[in-house]
Amino acid sequence: SQELEQSPQSLIVQEGKNLTINCTSSKTLYGLYWYKQKYGEGLIFLMMLQKGGEEKSHEKITAKLDEKKQQSSLHITASQPSHAGIYLCGADGGSQGNLIFGKGTKLSVKP
Amino acid sequence: GAGVSQSPSNKVTEKGKDVELRCDPISGHTALYWYRQSLGQGLEFLIYFQGNSAPDKSGLPSDRFSAERTGGSVSTLTIQRTQQEDSAVYLCASSPDLGYGYTFGSGTRLTVV
Numbered sequence: 447s448q449e450l451e452q453s454p455q456s457l458i459v460q461e462g463k464n465l466t467i468n469c470t471s472s473k474t475l476y477g478l479y480w481y482k483q484k485y486g487e488g489l490i491f492l493m494m495l496q497k498g499g500e501e502k503s504h505e506k507i508t509a510k511l512d513e514k515k516q517q518s519s520l521h522i523t524a525s526q527p528s529h530a531g532i533y534l535c536g537a538d539g540g541s542q543g544n545l546i547f548g549k550g551t552k553l554s555v556k557p
Numbered sequence: 558g559a560g561v562s563q564s565p566s567n568k569v570t571e572k573g574k575d576v577e578l579r580c581d582p583i584s585g586h587t588a589l590y591w592y593r594q595s596l597g598q599g600l601e602f603l604i605y606f607q608g609n610s611a612p613d614k615s616g617l618p619s620d621r622f623s624a625e626r627t628g629g630s631v632s633t634l635t636i637q638r639t640q641q642e643d644s645a646v647y648l649c650a651s652s653p654d655l656g657y658g659y660t661f662g663s664g665t666r667l668t669v670v
Contacts, residue, residue: 450599479659481661489648489650489659489661490661491659491660491661534599534600536600536659545590545600545602545650545659546600546602547592547599547600548599549599550599
């Protein structure tokens with residue numbers, strides 16, 4: 447079965463610093479989703495990537511899917527306290543239509 | 558509604574009791590999913606409804622778990638004879654169709670004591 451591994455598991459950065467979170471799949475990715483979760487809230491959809499080499503940006507967050515479609519990275523530029531939370535990558539689980547998820551990366555941003 | 562609504566937001570129950578968790582998806586979304594997030598674990602797929610098709614129950618951990626989706630809209634996840642290991646946050650998501658961006662509810666935090 448397909449598995450997603452995220453790294454790092456947790457990350458503490460100073461406000462204003464850049465950071466990168468990685469998501470590696472054990473199989474080819476056909477749809478990769480990035481979500482953000484804050485405590486007590488649901489998951490917030492950030493971006494979806496489908497094509498190898500695809501890159502999408504939203505405000506200060508950029509996500510890429512590598513050419514081989516087995517790894518994705520999420521890059522935050524000039525981090526803010528509002529970026530703090532748990533970032534989860536999810537992938538299409540196949541014909542069932544469900545998503546599988548990595549265990550998440552907990553991001554803390556120190557003011 | 559504007560988003561996926563789940564209720565209750567928190568539930569504390571005694572071991573052995575039955576619980577029902579409710580999910581009200583975004584109007585018009587044909588796909589509805591239930592996930593479970595245990596402490597320190599990633600999201601675990603439980604069950605998936607798509608339109609009028611038979612649900613995919615492959616993720617349900619035991620026969621104590623069941624789910625229904627009435628009228629293609631509201632879904633109820635039922636856990637019978639709850640156990641302490643059932644304690645987790647149960648998340649519901651809906652999507653317009655297979656493969657589209659999913660919208661998640663805020664979850665129900667279940668604590669079995």
